[in-house]
Amino acid sequence: MNTKHSLENRVPPGQHLTSAFPVLHYGEVPYYRDVSSQWNLRLFGLVEEEAVISHDEFMKLPRRTYGNDIHCVTTWSKLDNEWEGVAVATVLERVKIKPEAKYVMLHAEHGWTTNLPLEDxxxxxxxxxxxxxxxxxxxxxxxxxxxxVPHLYFWKSAKWLRSIEFRETDRPGFWERNGYHMYGDPWEEQRYDFD
Structure with missing residues (x-):
């Protein structure tokens, strides 16, 4: 749940509730014949030394349960999601981020990308x-x-994550280059930026 907003005000402007989990994406869905040999996570860019975490290593990392609401730019919201995952801080134990890093670019399968401020x-x-x-x-x-990244529109929550790039400057990802907002705050209705 977004603690910035009360229980009575969990749905941002312009959104409608769904109990489904709609599937929205661009391009093909990646399938792995052998995920252990075909998937890893690379941490690179403004780090002291790049790191690659294998699938087997990733699956052994400590996990937590998270609860949140998610909001899609296409106007649906799904409340009370429960997730199991690995904290960002746990993944970052593998690298030392350089002080000039202010942004990340998330890289996913098929060349898909999205940008985030490092603090987010x-x-x-x-x-x-x-x-x-x-x-x-x-x-x-x-x-x-x-x-x-539940506090932003859900396109910022990159599927099929393959690498995290630490950057000094912001750069638009795939949807941002195609008219989506650079930040994507659902409470500010930062959906598109066609200026």
Whole structure:
């Protein structure tokens, strides 16, 4: 739940509630024949030394349960989601971020990207998910690992996460280059930026 807003005010302007979990994406859904050999997570950019976490290593990292509401730019909101995932802080134990890093670019399968300010990526509420409502993520919802940044529109919660790039400057990702807002706060209705 977004603690900034009361229980009576959990749905941002222009949103409607759904109990479903709609599948929205651009391009093909990646499927893995052998996820242990085909998936890893790379941490690079403004770090002292790059790191790569294998799938087997990632699955051994400590996990937590998270609860939140999610809001899609296409106007649906789904309340009371329960996730299992790995805290950002746990993943970042593998690297030392350089002080000039102010942004991250999340890189996913098929060249898909999205940008975030570093401070949003580092929030305690942001995490790398492997399960939703007790079930392993389906390929359509980002298996094996998706980022979850619940305080922003859900396109910022990159499916099929493959690498995290630490940057000094902001740069638009895939949807941002195609007219979506650079930040995406649902409470400010930061959906599109066609200026």
């Amino acid at each position: 990526f580092l929030r305690d509420t942001s995490f790398l998910a492997i399960k939703h409502n007790g079930e392993a993520l389906s390929p359509e919802h980002g298996y094996p690992v998706r980022m979850v």
